[in-house]
Amino acid sequence: MKGYRYIRRLTGYRFWLFALTLPMPFIFYATRLIFGLVLQNFFNALAEQHQMTVTAWLWIAVLPLSALLRGGISQLLARAQVLHSFSIVGLQQRNLFMHILERPGTYARAAGETISYFRDDTQACRDLLSLLRTVLGQVFFAIVAFIILLRINAEITLLVFLPFLAIIAIIQSLKERLSRYRQVSRSATANLTGAIGEIFGAVQAIQVAGAERHILAHFDGLNQKRLAFMVKDAVLTSTTNALFSNTVDVGVGFILILLAVSQSMTRLGPGDIAIFVSYLGSMGDLVLFFGTLLAQFTQTQVSIERLTSLLRQAPQSKLVEHHPLYLQGTLPEFTVDNKAELQPLETLEVKGLSYRHPESGRGISQISLRLQAGSLTVITGRIGAGKTTLLQVLLGLLPKDAGSILWNAQPVLDPASFFVPPHSAYTPQVPHLFSESLQENILLGLPADAAALSSALQAAVLDEDLAQLPQGLATAIGTRGLKLSGGQAQRTAAARMLVRPADLLVFDDLSSTLDVHTEQLLWQRLLQQPGRSYLVVSHRRSLLQRADQILVLKEGCLEACGSLEHLLATSVEMQLLWQGKLD
Numbered sequence: 128m129k130g131y132r133y134i135r136r137l138t139g140y141r142f143w144l145f146a147l148t149l150p151m152p153f154i155f156y157a158t159r160l161i162f163g164l165v166l167q168n169f170f171n172a173l174a175e176q177h178q179m180t181v182t183a184w185l186w187i188a189v190l191p192l193s194a195l196l197r198g199g200i201s202q203l204l205a206r207a208q209v210l211h212s213f214s215i216v217g218l219q220q221r222n223l224f225m226h227i228l229e230r231p232g233t234y235a236r237a238a239g240e241t242i243s244y245f246r247d248d249t250q251a252c253r254d255l256l257s258l259l260r261t262v263l264g265q266v267f268f269a270i271v272a273f274i275i276l277l278r279i280n281a282e283i284t285l286l287v288f289l290p291f292l293a294i295i296a297i298i299q300s301l302k303e304r305l306s307r308y309r310q311v312s313r314s315a316t317a318n319l320t321g322a323i324g325e326i327f328g329a330v331q332a333i334q335v336a337g338a339e340r341h342i343l344a345h346f347d348g349l350n351q352k353r354l355a356f357m358v359k360d361a362v363l364t365s366t367t368n369a370l371f372s373n374t375v376d377v378g379v380g381f382i383l384i385l386l387a388v389s390q391s392m393t394r395l396g397p398g399d400i401a402i403f404v405s406y407l408g409s410m411g412d413l414v415l416f417f418g419t420l421l422a423q424f425t426q427t428q429v430s431i432e433r434l435t436s437l438l439r440q441a442p443q444s445k446l447v448e449h450h451p452l453y454l455q456g457t458l459p460e461f462t463v464d465n466k467a468e469l470q471p472l473e474t475l476e477v478k479g480l481s482y483r484h485p486e487s488g489r490g491i492s493q494i495s496l497r498l499q500a501g502s503l504t505v506i507t508g509r510i511g512a513g514k515t516t517l518l519q520v521l522l523g524l525l526p527k528d529a530g531s532i533l534w535n536a537q538p539v540l541d542p543a544s545f546f547v548p549p550h551s552a553y554t555p556q557v558p559h560l561f562s563e564s565l566q567e568n569i570l571l572g573l574p575a576d577a578a579a580l581s582s583a584l585q586a587a588v589l590d591e592d593l594a595q596l597p598q599g600l601a602t603a604i605g606t607r608g609l610k611l612s613g614g615q616a617q618r619t620a621a622a623r624m625l626v627r628p629a630d631l632l633v634f635d636d637l638s639s640t641l642d643v644h645t646e647q648l649l650w651q652r653l654l655q656q657p658g659r660s661y662l663v664v665s666h667r668r669s670l671l672q673r674a675d676q677i678l679v680l681k682e683g684c685l686e687a688c689g690s691l692e693h694l695l696a697t698s699v700e701m702q703l704l705w706q707g708k709l710d
């Protein structure tokens with residue numbers, strides 16, 4: 128989606144608020160024009176009469192009135208401006224958040240990067256619109272001021288405007304270099320902070336490898352690079368800022384020099400000089416803001432590209448789709464669809480399911496399966512065969528490229544919202560735990576039902592561990608569950624699943640962190656649960672032996688399917704997996 132279309136669609140959201148904010152800079156700069164005219168008339172009246180006349184007093188009285196007018200109108204419109212800013216930033220944040228929630232499997236970014244998308248990139252358009260509005264007001268001011276000054280003294284006006292043009296030309300010539308220096312210094316900073324993150328995450332590995340000296344040298348090198356780029360960036364930015372801020376003084380100096388050398392200046396009264404100085408001050412704003420506006424155009428384009436790149440196959444206009452936002456007043460009641468009324472699982476059918484990861488071009492192709500209620504289906508295959516991808520596409524965590532999913536012969540149109548309790552529950556390969564108590568991690572907001580909790584703990588083989596934990600269920604498990612062993616973390620995630628009513632339980636390889644005995648006990652207890660069906664990724668022999676059917680995946684395709692006996696007799700891939708000859 129082109130940047131301007133993105134901005135146009137965004138501006139269309141609550142357009143009346145945007146329209147209300149448009150006159151603000153015009154009113155602001157109109158009062159500055161009035162202020163200059165008042166100054167001119169006041170000083171000229173004073174110079175002509177050599178004393179405070181009624182006219183002079185009148186001109187003085189106009190000053191606070193114009194300030195009051197400006198303040199009053201600004202106050203009225205400021206609310207519209209704040210609401211408009213929050214609306215367009217909030218709309219993008221809401222749409223981005225919804226997109227991630229709909230397809231969590233496609234979103235794999237670090238927390239810091241995510242904050243930068245949500246906080247910085249969604250604000251780029253707001254900043255651009257705000258600058259654009261201000262610069263339009265300033266251009267209006269510049270044109271009117273130029274005409275007024277021309278009428279006072281055309282010769283001087285043209286001469287005084289020369290430094291402005293010169294400075295705009297200098298800024299333009301420096302613009303490309305400014306942006307290059309800024310980009311290089313930002314990326315040097317990102318390299319450094321990225322390295323700090325990696326070093327903290329790998330302290331143990333560094334110590335074990337005795338690589339402290341090498342890492343410090345690397346860190347020092349990154350620091351030196353950043354220092355060099357930052358100094359260049361700071362020197363150039365300060366120089367251009369100095370140019371900006373001294374523009375007005377240069378202009379005033381120019382007038383004074385002309386006053387000393389030119390006859391024509393003698394025709395200027397003190398009020399005329401005052402209006403020149405006053406207007407030049409505001410012209411300085413235009414030079415400053417115009418340069419910033421040009422830079423903001425580029426930054427906004429970059430931000431729009433960054434944001435839309437997160438959408439993958441979804442239409443790019445999704446980020447600027449219009450939806451209600453609740454910025455004021457009480458929030459509407461939160462309702463969850465009551466899926467309990469829907470049919471309990473009888474059969475689950477998958478036909479021709481395909482998905483390719485855009486980054487690697489790999490994934491799954493044309494997978495079909497049929498699963499009966501109350502059965503255990505095991506998906507197996509070598510590393511990278513597509514087992515996780517199949518589960519994620521089925522559950523709607525990744526968007527399917529092709530294929531269909533049928534629940535009791537009815538098509539599932541939106542798997543992401545369908546495959547949740549009470550239809551199904553899922554434990555991923557790496558469970559996500561929070562730095563809360565064990566109980567909160569299992570319940571995740573469900574009302575504490577002691578019987579359901581205790582049954583889930585028992586089924587997940589957590590009951591014995593619980594006795595060892597200092598505060599039992601109230602034990603805080605640390606950031607991402609770090610105080611738990613890998614196996615405990617995985618069984619906590621399993622208990623979270625079991626405490627919820629769900630017909631279909633989907634597990635992605637529990638065996639990686641469980642010893643053979645615990646895993647056997649877990650499956651023994653799980654399979655005793657009434658009314659549940661299981662879809663499980665595993666390569667453990669004990670589970671393959673229990674399975675009603677096994678799907679063997681190879682390079683993203685369904686290689687074979689059937690009972691263990693049948694597969695061992697007919698599938699070479701299954702034979703190799705069974706003998707542990709493949710990883």
Ligand SMILES: Nc1ncnc2c1ncn2[C@@H]1O[C@H](COP(=O)(O)OP(=O)(O)OP(=O)(O)O)[C@@H](O)[C@H]1O
Binds near residue numbers: 486490508513
């Ligand atoms: N996020 C991703 N981006 C790009 N390619 C991916 C992504 N996730 C998986 N793949 C690729 O898709 C293929 C299938 O991966 P998948 O994780 O589904 O395999 P798997 O059978 O579950 O492997 P494992 O046994 O290691 O869990 C692999 O070639 C993998 O490299």
